[in-house]
Amino acid sequence: MSCEICAYLERAYLAELNEYLEARSSAGYRVSTMGAAQKNVDMERARYELEEHRKVCLAAAGAPRIMPEPDRPVSVRKLAA
Numbered sequence: 001m002s003c004e005i006c007a008y009l010e011r012a013y014l015a016e017l018n019e020y021l022e023a024r025s026s027a028g029y030r031v032s033t034m035g036a037a038q039k040n041v042d043m044e045r046a047r048y049e050l051e052e053h054r055k056v057c058l059a060a061a062g063a064p065r066i067m068p069e070p071d072r073p074v075s076v077r078k079l080a081a
Contacts, residue, residue, distance in 0.1 A: 003059035009050040016043040 020039040023029065029036050 003053075003057050005053055006050070006057055006059060009046070009053055013043070013046040013050050016046040019043070 016039070020036065020043040023036040023039040026035075
Protein backbone atom coordinates (compact mmCIF):
# COMPACT_ATOMS: atom_id res chain seq x y z
CA MET A 1 0.00 0.00 0.00
CA SER A 2 1.53 3.29 -1.02
CA CYS A 3 0.61 6.68 0.30
CA GLU A 4 -0.26 9.39 -2.23
CA ILE A 5 0.82 12.09 0.21
CA CYS A 6 4.24 10.46 0.60
CA ALA A 7 4.63 10.28 -3.17
CA TYR A 8 3.59 13.91 -3.60
CA LEU A 9 5.91 15.15 -0.84
CA GLU A 10 8.81 13.11 -2.18
CA ARG A 11 8.31 14.54 -5.70
CA ALA A 12 8.15 18.04 -4.19
CA TYR A 13 11.36 17.43 -2.25
CA LEU A 14 13.21 16.10 -5.30
CA ALA A 15 12.01 19.05 -7.39
CA GLU A 16 13.28 21.51 -4.76
CA LEU A 17 16.56 19.60 -4.49
CA ASN A 18 17.05 19.82 -8.26
CA GLU A 19 16.31 23.55 -8.26
CA TYR A 20 18.79 24.06 -5.42
CA LEU A 21 21.50 22.10 -7.23
CA GLU A 22 20.86 24.09 -10.41
CA ALA A 23 21.10 27.36 -8.48
CA ARG A 24 24.39 26.25 -6.92
CA SER A 25 25.88 25.36 -10.28
CA SER A 26 24.70 28.47 -12.11
CA ALA A 27 27.03 31.22 -13.23
CA GLY A 28 25.15 33.74 -11.08
CA TYR A 29 26.06 31.81 -7.91
CA ARG A 30 29.55 33.32 -7.96
CA VAL A 31 28.07 36.83 -7.99
CA SER A 32 25.30 36.34 -5.44
CA THR A 33 24.41 33.37 -3.29
CA MET A 34 21.00 34.76 -2.30
CA GLY A 35 19.11 32.74 -4.93
CA ALA A 36 20.80 29.49 -3.93
CA ALA A 37 20.22 30.27 -0.26
CA GLN A 38 16.48 30.69 -0.86
CA LYS A 39 16.39 27.44 -2.86
CA ASN A 40 18.21 25.73 0.01
CA VAL A 41 15.55 26.95 2.46
CA ASP A 42 12.77 25.73 0.16
CA MET A 43 14.47 22.36 -0.25
CA GLU A 44 14.93 21.94 3.51
CA ARG A 45 11.25 22.81 4.09
CA ALA A 46 10.17 20.18 1.58
CA ARG A 47 12.48 17.60 3.19
CA TYR A 48 11.14 18.44 6.64
CA GLU A 49 7.52 18.09 5.48
CA LEU A 50 8.30 14.69 3.97
CA GLU A 51 10.07 13.49 7.11
CA GLU A 52 7.27 14.73 9.36
CA HIS A 53 4.63 12.99 7.26
CA ARG A 54 6.62 9.75 7.20
CA LYS A 55 6.74 9.74 11.00
CA VAL A 56 2.96 9.41 11.15
CA CYS A 57 2.26 7.61 7.87
CA LEU A 58 1.32 3.94 8.21
CA ALA A 59 2.24 3.12 4.60
CA ALA A 60 5.78 4.49 5.06
CA ALA A 61 6.36 2.67 8.34
CA GLY A 62 7.97 -0.32 6.63
CA ALA A 63 9.37 1.45 3.58
CA PRO A 64 13.09 2.25 3.38
CA ARG A 65 13.89 5.95 3.54
CA ILE A 66 16.11 6.72 0.62
CA MET A 67 16.63 10.46 0.20
CA PRO A 68 19.64 11.95 -1.56
CA GLU A 69 21.89 14.15 0.50
CA PRO A 70 21.99 17.70 -0.93
CA ASP A 71 25.62 18.30 0.05
CA ARG A 72 26.84 14.95 -1.27
CA PRO A 73 26.13 14.66 -4.97
CA VAL A 74 26.45 11.10 -6.21
CA SER A 75 29.03 10.66 -8.91
CA VAL A 76 28.05 8.60 -11.93
CA ARG A 77 31.48 7.00 -11.87
CA LYS A 78 30.93 5.76 -8.30
CA LEU A 79 27.60 4.23 -9.29
CA ALA A 80 29.13 2.51 -12.30
CA ALA A 81 31.96 0.96 -10.26
